[in-house]
Amino acid sequence: MESFAHLLDRLVLTPSRNGKIRLLVDYFARTPDPDRGYALAAITRDLDVASVKPAMLRGLMNERMDEVLFKLSYDYVGDLAETIALVWDSEQRTAGQGHDVQPASDKSAADLSLTQIVETLNTLGKTEAMGQVSNWLDQLDASGRYALLKLVTGGMRIGVSARLAKQALSEFGKRYIKIDIIEIEELWHGLEIPYEDLFAWLEGKADKPSHLAAAPFRPAMLANALADSDMRKLDPDHYAAEWKWDGIRVQVTSEGGTRRIYSRTGDDISRSFPDLVEAMDFEGSLDGELLVGRPNNTGEIEIGSFSDLQQRLNRKTVSKKLLVTHPVVVRTYDLLADETTNLRDQSFEMRRGQLEAFAKRLDPTRFDISPLIPLTNWDDLAQLRENLPHPVIEGVMIKRWDSIYVPGRPKGPWFKWKKDPMLIDAVLMYAQRGHGKRSSYYSDYTFGVWTEDDALVPVGKAYFGFTDEELKQIDKFVRDNTVERFGPVRSVKAQRDFGLVLEIAFEGIQRSKRHKSGVAMRFPRISRLRWDKPPHEADSLTSIESLLTP
Amino acid sequence: MRPDQLLHPTPKGLYCPVSDFYIDPVQPVDRALITHGHADHARSGHHSVWATEQTLDIMAIRYGEEFCSERHVANLRETFVLNGVTIGFWPAGHVLGSAQILVEHQGLRIVASGDYKRRRDPSCLSFEPVPCDVFITEATFALPVFRHPDDVGEIQKLLSSVQQFPESAHLVGVYALGKAQRLISLIREAGHNKTIFIHGALKKLCDYYETQGVELGPLSSATLAKGEKGDFAGSIVMGPPSAFTDKWARRFPDPIICFASGWMQVRQRARQRGVELPLILSDHCDWDELLDTILEIKPREVWVTHGRDDALVRWCELNQIKARPLHLVGYEDESE
Structure with a gap:
């Protein structure tokens, strides 16, 4: 118990990912079975x-x-x-x-x-x-x-996700055998606590455990980001295009009476979506996007906003009311297994045909198909990407018609082409010292925009998007222009004619009751430092409210 | 004579009206008795100062030779008379030179313990209980949650992390007087003989400890000349905690921030300060030691100076021991 307790103490306070992995790997290496297996299960909850x-x-x-x-x-x-x-x-x-x-x-x-x-x-x-x-x-x-x-x-909050634990397992295995984390993700749900067969395999003492789970996870195929110029080299005839929906990528599998909803990384998230589980009355495995939505009067599913979906995320239990007000649906992309037939070694074109047939048997209030976008030339697609038809679309996907479904992120067959982020100019108001490597730098920034009475109101926080060199410059600015200190936080000189303007990129902006400004940004990061811009030219609250996601 | 006629709290510190002196005054006074060299207890600018020789030396190192007009060395375990009041200094076990001060008049004995601890400390003399009617205790860690673990285990935590992360520099935040030298001594006792790098703020006091027979092993400056590149991977670096949030710390590779303090007992404290490896090592008594000391000395009355007096006074009440908080101001709660 002592070494497990010590491990927890260290994990809680170690900010770096690699540091956490090192601590876990060392623990697995020096702890005997079955202790290390129970520890692993405690950590992955x-x-x-x-x-x-x-x-x-x-x-x-x-x-x-x-x-x-x-x-x-x-x-x-x-x-x-x-x-x-x-x-x-x-x-x-x-x-x-x-x-x-x-x-x-x-x-x-x-x-x-x-x-x-x-x-x-x-x-x-x-x-x-x-x-x-x-x-x-x-x-x-x-x-x-x-x-x-x-x-x-049951309150083991130690900042280690199941994904990170699996990564540590694969690092541990690499000391003895050739292994990819995907293999662990694939096996995971067939394994039993305290995972003695898993550790034996990782240490090279036994064969890979055989696949025992019903409705196993099939490691997801991911796309590479596409730059505008890359695409010109591709022949549009070889590719299909579809919308990139901004929900939760899931795999829904129902086999032999076992129904599971997996996240992209193989975490079983079925418990959070009992309404969907109930509707999974099929035999097979689908890849798709989990969204909030309900059928309209023509029978088509109307997708809700991203903030609607947020209501359903990270909840251990779901209230009956929420199930009614925020039902979840799956917009399907792909068919991985039809009944017991594996389709992953067939082409996307074949699978897409099968999916269309398969989808006819699915509950139409819970499942539909992500439509294909006609693709004849890249300029037309670029046009479409500029004018996305729905706020919950974050770009387009491009998939080779002949691509088989392989785990991981292979180079070539699939691309994602996201819409450009939104940009605003905001003024740096507060800076906080970072952790670990960044503990001597002011690296977490709160920025604000102008209200009608010429005051700044904070609208968000960002701690990445800049280079190391830019970090040094901002840090110097913060130290040279500190107005007040509150523990690790400093308020920074920010007036109409003096201050630092930051160009902030973000994925969307919503109303929020929790923030003083009444708005909250999604995924804000610093895209540029505008040393050239006087603060009074930064955006106003009114101007950023016009960007609110409908 | 009532005890508070012999010694009572004033805004300047504990005052003895019979003999006209203060103990650890927070403002300049004519006559000051000083328990130990920490800055909140030992200030410069008094006219006459009575303290142990080591405390006087430490004050001179910190404030310069002119820190007072008259120095009087108080020998440990001896008494002397000052304006009709008998005074004596006994080891307090807090830092080098630290002492409790006995004030005795007309058969009434009051001991002002200053800051003290009961653990073995290779860098200073151990606390010696002195029989008295009134025991004045500190209460820095006077809550039942403060139970300092064994020093050896804490040192081991540090040394095994140094082994586990050999590419990193372990930056250990320490108080310059006492904690630094005790930690170094304990690390040496654990068999770690490599050079320990120290921040400039620690150097004079480490040198002084060496002259007093406390061996600290190989130490080297962690401050580099301009343009010089140091090789700090795998090493232990010590400095005041504030230095590690400053630009000074950027010379160290993959730093792991450690902090040696009794406050590190509470995880949230460690997290707030961005400490990755807390070392629970204190130069104050923990809860158990405070209670043990009171039970051992069996004073008629306990006075509580600075810190968490409410819990200690409550415990005394529950155990039928007369106790009162003094509410002295000017001593740092965070004095670690």
């Missing part, structure tokens, strides 16, 4: 153990320790699990026992393994679990107590 409610923990603490001292502690720390982890066994002092207290080093914490904890919890009900947790808290040190409490309260 696939581990399902008897849970303990925060209210029960609070109750337990009130029995054990003076209420005032606990409250002062909790107020200071702000996190229940961490407070309990730290104050545990301090209550013995309040009884005035003083010197009789056993020092922590005498405890047998090292003996308690993560495996023991997980396997015991699996056999217990909720009420028994609480008593057992309390016993373990006595045996663990503060770091171990924190890890245990996070494990049983």
Whole structure:
């Protein structure tokens, strides 16, 4: 348990992706089975153990320790699990026992393994679990107590996505065998905790585990970005064009009674979309875009806005009301399997034909086909891209008619040609120091635009889009023109005739009640530094409101 | 005599009206007794100063030889009489030269402990309990959440990260007086003998510790001449935390920001400061040590100076120990 707890402590505070991967790889290398497998499952949130409610923990603490001292502690720390982890066994002092207290080093914490904890919890009900947790808290040190409490309260927020964990697994495997992360994604849902066969394969001690899962994930085929000039070299006769919808790329698979919705990277997101799962009464596997939408009176599906879709994202549970007001649909791109027939080794042209036939059998309120755009020459397509017919289209896709469906991002067969970003000129207002490598730089910028009474109102934050050289220049500007400091944040001189104008690129702008300005940008980044532009020429709130996504 | 007739808080610091002196005054006064050399306790500009020889040396290093008009060396574990009041200095275990101050008059004994800790520290003398009627304690970490772990484990955290990330420089934020030298000593005890690079702000005090018999091993300046390129990969670099958010830190490859402080016990604190590797290492008592000390000394009354007095006073109440907060101002809560 000690090394798992230590791993969590490090992961939480390590900002860099590569740093996190290194920590995970080292942990997998030095931790035996099945501990490392349970740790992996805890990190990817696939581990399902008897849970303990925060209210029960609070109750337990009130029995054990003076209420005032606990409250002062909790107020200071702000996190229940961490407070309990730290104050545990301090209550013995309040009884005035003083010197009789056993020092922590005498405890047998090292003996308690993560495996023991997980396997015991699996056999217990909720009420028994609480008593057992309390016993373990006595045996663990503060770091171990924190890890245990996070494990049983299900609040393991450590900044590691399942995708990152898989990346670490593939890095770990590369020490012993030739492997691509796609292989892990493909296998993932057929594997069982604690993943002993996976680790044996990665260490070169056993063959690749065989595909056991029903409705497995088929690693997605991705497109390369296309520059305007590239396209002139391509023969339009060889390509199909379609809209690039701005939702969530998904794979919906229903095979032998198992129904799953996968994200692009193979995460099972079925639980968030029960309405869609219910409509998946087919046998096969489809590739498409998940969007919010409902049929209009002609029976065609009308797509909702991106902010409608956001209502449905990152939710563990979905309310009945939301299911009614924000139903999700899939606009299909491709057919990967029809019944039990694999279609991925056929051409896009063949698959598209099959998809059209297949789609006729699908629930028309939940599924339709992403239409093809007639393609005769690139100039016409460029015209279309300039005048996209729907706000939830973010560009066009170009696919070779003869392309087979291969995992990953092969060069050549598929291209995405996104619409140009929106641009505004804004004024730098606040700068915050970065983390890790950037901790000596002011690298996170809040920028604003002018209101009607000539004041600046913040409209967004950006922390990338500039070169290292530009970062140094902005950092110098911030240090030379600081007005006030608030911890790691500085406010910067920003007046009508003096300040730094930033050209901001973004993908769309929406109304937002959470922001003072009333608007929120999607994916803002710095596209240019406008040293040449006086701040009073930057945009106004009125002018950026005219860009609002309908 | 009531205790507060012998010593009571004033805006300038703890004052003794019988003998006319202050303990750790925050403004210039005629006569000052100083517990230790940290800047919020030891200020320049007093007329006469009584302190241990090491504290006087440290004040001279920090403020120049003219930091006061008259210096009086107080020998440890000896008493002397000042205007009819008996005074004595005893080791406090906080930093080199740190002392608790005993003030005794007409049979009433008050000990002002200054800042103190109970852990072993290879860079200074250990705290010695002094029997007294009133014990004046600090409360920097007086909450049940502060339970400093074993030093050896914290040092190991640092050394194994140095091994795990050999291409990085580990930048460890430390307080220039005490924490830096203690951390270096502990790293040496753990068997790490490579050169440790230090920021210019640490140099004089490290040199001084060496003259006092605290061996720190090979140290080298982390500050480079213009145009010079250093090779800091795989090394430990120490400096005041503020230096690591400054342009100064850009010379280091893939830096990993560490901070050695009792505050690092709380994860959110570490996160807010952008610390990647927190080292929980404090020169103050943790909660258990504060309580142990009170139970060991068994004073009739406890006075709490700066820090989290509410929790400590509450604990004293629960244990039928008379206690009061002094609400002294001018001492830094964040003095680590």
